[in-house]
Amino acid sequence: MTSTLTTPAPPGEHPPAAAPRGRTRILALPEARWALAALTLFLAALPLYLLEAPAWLWGPLFAAVYVTGGWEPGWEGLKALRDRTLDVDLLMVVAALGAAAVGQVLDGALLIVIFATSGALEAVATARTADSVRGLLDLAPATATRLSPGGGEETVPAAELAVGDTVLVRPGERVGADGTVLAGESEVDQATITGEPLPAAKQPGDEVFAGTVNGTGALTVRVERDPSQTVIAKIVAMVEEASETKAPTQLFIEKVEQRYSVGMVIATLAVFAVPLALGDDLRSALLRAMTFMIVASPCAVVLSTMPPLLSAIANAGRHGVLAKSAVVMERLGQTDLVALDKTGTLTEGAPHLTDLRPLPGSGLTGDGLLALAAAAEHPSEHPLARAVVDAARERGLTLAVASGFASAPGRGVSATVGGHAVQVGSPGRLLPDGAEQARAAAGELEDAGRTAVVVLRDGAPVGVLGVTDRLRPDAAATVAALTGLTGRPPVLLTGDNERAARRLAAEVGVTDVRAGLLPQDKASAVQAWERQGRKVLVVGDGVNDAPALAAAHCGVAMGGAGSDLALETADAVVVRDELATVPAVVRLSRRARRLVVQNLAVAGVFIAVLVAWDLIGTLPLPLGVAGHEGSTVIVALNGMRLLRETAWRSTLAGGGE
Structure with missing residues (x-):
């Protein structure tokens, strides 16, 4: 597919809008052009053949059908054979030539036409999947x-x-x-x-x-x-990369395909030789064998797996959920236990100040306490520090210049403000013995679901701040949806204090809370579940949850603006930061897996019925061709159903289960 750049507008003028890429034109696909050529030649030769015109009129036309429709799969099949791989496409071409060799020129040409048309439809399905991903580039x-x-x-x-x-x-x-x-x-x-x-x-x-x-x-x-x-470019690149991977089911099918194809060739020789040895004539024995080779070929089985999974990957990517591979898309649907991070996952990840509690005897008002804490926190990039500084700015407070700033992870910050040594941070790490008023105030805030931040001046506590993180609006609905999908509520894994974690968990319906965890503790919990045979889906922010995301059966990062670390760590990334898309993509994966099973069932039934018909009775070659290629088209189109917009809307609304 080609694209052109618009001519730049003169300075000062609005640049022209980008021309929409649209869908790939069907005739831009080589497979479609060859199939159309084969069909046109076949339709030109058919009336001449049926009207019993001289063979020199219809013979070259049928020969051209064989060439236009069969040369490409035949050539690819020969190259595969050179690598000691038996390609089922080559078997189809051989079957068509075998039919022509016994005088069934029309039937062989019909096989070539239907086979080429089936290949063109597969190419169109693949192109539509690619178009749905590349269409994201129209946004830029x-x-x-x-x-x-x-x-x-x-x-x-x-x-x-x-x-x-x-x-x-x-x-x-x-x-x-x-x-x-x-x-x-x-x-x-x-x-x-x-x-x-x-x-x-x-x-x-x-x-x-x-x-x-x-x-x-x-x-x-x-x-x-x-x-x-850019975020858009990363989405496109990752989904295209995912489309090149193969799911375990597909790899298993391809592994079995080679043995099956070799067995099918041996069976075809037996179907030809046994009747011939029992007195059947050469023409009918060869025709039955060629029909057997056609209907027993596993084309539909091979196509059963990837179209549904690739369609699901493309549809999810179009809506901001990046599954990095077909393996991931298949695994998402196997989830039977979900572990959620708190900050940045169930919550928005942007703390804000809620409480100001100056202690008696400190001589500070609420604004005075906030100004002191914000002056010390001003150089810090920690989210809690940003919340304190932002609150001071919103109140129009003037902040003193701090010197000697230092930050200790897990403890807090220290600085000199107005000639006083100021510390701001964790009550459990900073409060000295005997600071009962400060401990009581911090405990009350934590009981209310806040994160307590203590402020010390010259070593003495002068006040406590309460900071909290807002729940995502869709957090409770997402927890309910994941509970329905797995049969049990998600588990909350967080490094926050237990009281705050349990209070938040109760608001969204989570009952199993693991609080005060370091990153390695989260990973250990996930590994323990995995050893018990659980298929764990971890949803985190892609930064401090990296070990747990890596240890899980499948890890999903709330990517926000598509941070590099989130994109690299997790198996899937929710780029648009919509928590509700997590259960939606799990449902989409399960729908894709169901379509795979449907496709395998359809392919298996067609093969079994047509093979039995050919062995027990007399299956006409044109009917065998139509049945075999028809099943291939059916499974390809069935897999493409997940490309539709309605498929995503259904899974987002809770359908598809």
């Missing part, structure tokens, strides 16, 4: 307006943007690259990336993504990611 504009250091503008292909470039995004345009807003304010529709239903307000310092749509304001954006590393 072909061009962008790059600003030069001197203030000039130039319209350049978006693919040529480099990290550090500055681009102008006018009202109504799509953002050309992942970057940070330098100037301007606007609202950006980024539902295609984050799933947010409403446009997100953007101002200097905020992140924007390629392919999202700018609102009414102009934005100046600094490019932060190479065009090949």
